[in-house]
Amino acid sequence: MQIETFITYMTLTVLGLLPIMNPPSAATILLGLSKGRDRNYMVTQAKTAGVYLFIALCITFFIGASVLELFSISIPSLRLGGGIIILVIGFNMLFPSAKSDGNSPGQDSIALVPLTIPSLCGPGSMAMVISLAAQIASYEDHDSIVSVYTGVVAGLGVVTLIATFTLTMAYPLLRALGQNGIDAFTRIMGFLLICMGVQFFTLGVQEIVLEINELLAWQ
Numbered sequence: 001m002q003i004e005t006f007i008t009y010m011t012l013t014v015l016g017l018l019p020i021m022n023p024p025s026a027a028t029i030l031l032g033l034s035k036g037r038d039r040n041y042m043v044t045q046a047k048t049a050g051v052y053l054f055i056a057l058c059i060t061f062f063i064g065a066s067v068l069e070l071f072s073i074s075i076p077s078l079r080l081g082g083g084i085i086i087l088v089i090g091f092n093m094l095f096p097s098a099k100s101d102g103n104s105p106g107q108d109s110i111a112l113v114p115l116t117i118p119s120l121c122g123p124g125s126m127a128m129v130i131s132l133a134a135q136i137a138s139y140e141d142h143d144s145i146v147s148v149y150t151g152v153v154a155g156l157g158v159v160t161l162i163a164t165f166t167l168t169m170a171y172p173l174l175r176a177l178g179q180n181g182i183d184a185f186t187r188i189m190g191f192l193l194i195c196m197g198v199q200f201f202t203l204g205v206q207e208i209v210l211e212i213n214e215l216l217a218w219q
Contacts, residue, residue, distance in 0.1 A: 005147040006154070013132070013155025014162075017057075020128055021159065023166035026119040029193070031170045032093045032186035033110050042171045048111035049120070050164030056121040057156045060129045068130070075127050076207035082118035083200030086193055089114050093190025120163055123200060129156075 026049075034042050059067075068074070136148055174182055 002144045002147040005144045006151040009148050009151030010155040010158065013152050014158050016132070017125060017128055017155070017159050018162065020124040021120050021122075021163060023120065023163040025189075025193070025196070026115055026163065027166050027170045027173075028185070028189040029089065029093075029114055029119055030110070030167055031174055031182065032189060033114075034170070034174070035182060035186070039171050042174070043168055045109065045111045045115065046164055046167035046170070048109065049115040049167060050160050052112050052116040053120050053163055054156060054160040056116055057125070057129060057160070058153065060121065060126050061133050061152065061156065064126060064130045065133060074207075074211075075123065075130075076204040076211070078126060079123040079200050079204030079207070082123040083197045083202075083204060085114065085118050086122075086197035086200060088197075090190045090193030090195075090197055093186050093193060095190075096186075115167070123204075 030042060030045060030049075034045070068078070132152065136145075136152070139145060139148060177185055
């Protein structure tokens, strides 16, 4: 295995994926949806989300493009779907109902949805990983291909560790803010999530319009 190639692709994966993934935004979702829950619940959700995230990233990297092609799902459609989910989460955080106090012992896990998908492994992250996989598929130096794939998987592992650590820091922030502070913080982040969802949705619409225009131009 070529160490230089391994380090290069691991670094590129981390630097390219981490800003798009934006783990602090996922931490705010965990913070907002875990009101009334104890530390063990939040840490468990954070660690479980880390496991789900690594699996989701690896699946996206190795077979993501094939899965999207199999179900005829385009990247713009992925953005639209992710935008709608983020919008719903944002509205629930900005305008919480009286029943959603987070104290129900039977509350479902939030590790997969919405922490992993679409927050951490959303349309932007998936598009980046799929693009990277397509670029590597055209790589002609077969002698170092093992180092390339190993470096990318290691990069995905590093990103997962960073995201998991960021999520685990949500509980100390919860303790520092207090109940009133977390209520205000949740509403603020709910508004920002709505803006993010609108942005995803708008990008998806723009890409679909561009595809339609290009199709009409060929006719």
